[in-house]
Amino acid sequence: MTQLLFRDDAYLRSTTARVMTVTETAPRDGSAPKPAVVLDQTVCYYESGGQPGDAGELSWSGGSATIIDTRRDRDSGAILHVLAEGAVLPAVGEGVTVTLDWPRRHLHMRYHTALHLICAALPGILATGNAIDTTKACIDFDLSGVAFDRDATEARLNELIAGNHDVTTQWISDEEMAAQPELVRTMSVAPPTGAGRVRLLNIGNGVDLQPCGGTHVKNTREIGPVKIVKVENKGKQNRRLIIRLQ
Known part of the structure; x- marks a missing residue:
């Protein structure tokens, strides 16, 4: 199992690691399989919850390769660092250094935290989906x-951002999570239970939990001003809010 260092420190930009497996994965766009490596630990977030997988660089003595995506294998659960097609591969057991594409990751962090604050700006309303990239984020x-x-929602969102709330x-345990269903604010992503404990994100003093x-910023002021650039109809009841950092 890969140790997920980003869960404890989202600002860790690189780490040394050891190659556990060299494999390949078929991209979802139907293109040719790409090489991938599984490491004993990583700073790379794998695609989940609407947040894209991280990109970056893998380097070792005598070689390097670009990480174009990080994802979790649906069958084995392994965290796959997907490399560019034709990349030179490290050997199993080799020591490597993993380095994030930090500007890209930090944009994801800012957008992701902003989506949590939209939930706070619309209390009692369940989100039905969300997605993030480096140019915008949307939440349904x-x-x-x-x-x-x-x-009014945009004004409240920016008021919360400007509140300098710590994140x-x-x-909590799976049992504590089951006893507090009101903590779940989205219908599209179930809390990651089954490992015995669940990670909660806490913004400020009662702003959002x-x-x-x-991965998220340490303080809401890192997000900066946000604009709701569009509201789209997505079915009879759903509305999609698209936001951009200003």
């Missing part, structure tokens, strides 16, 4: 029967 809500005000994590395995 079931707004049936809700008098939604775009300008921290804590862990919900299960999340993603």
Whole structure:
């Protein structure tokens, strides 16, 4: 099992590691399989919860390769560092250094934390989906029967961002999670139970608390101003809010 260093320190940009497995993975776009390596530990976040997998660089004595994606194998659960097609591969057991594409990751962190704050700006309304990239983020809500005000929501979101709220994590047991279903704020991503404990993201003093395995900024001021650039109809009841960092 790969030790996921980003869960304890999202600002760790590189680490040494050891190659456990060299394999390949078939990209979802149907293109040719690409090489991938499994490491004993990593700073790379794997794609989940609407947040993309990290990119970066893998280097070792006498070689290097570009990490184009990080994902979790659906069958084995292994964390795959997907390399560019035709990359030179390290040997199993070789010591390597993993280095993040930090600017890309930090944008994901800012957007991801902003989506949590949108949930705080719309209390009591469940999100039905979300997605993040480096240029925008979107989040869907079931707004049936809700008098939604775009300008007021944007103003509240930026007020929360400007509040300089600290962002921290804590862990509770699976049993504690099951006893507090109100902590779940999204219908599309179930809390990652089954390992005995669940990671919660806590923003400020009562601003937002919900299960999340993603990476986030340390303080809301890192997000900067955000604009809701579009609201789309997604079915009879769902509305998609698309945001951009300013």
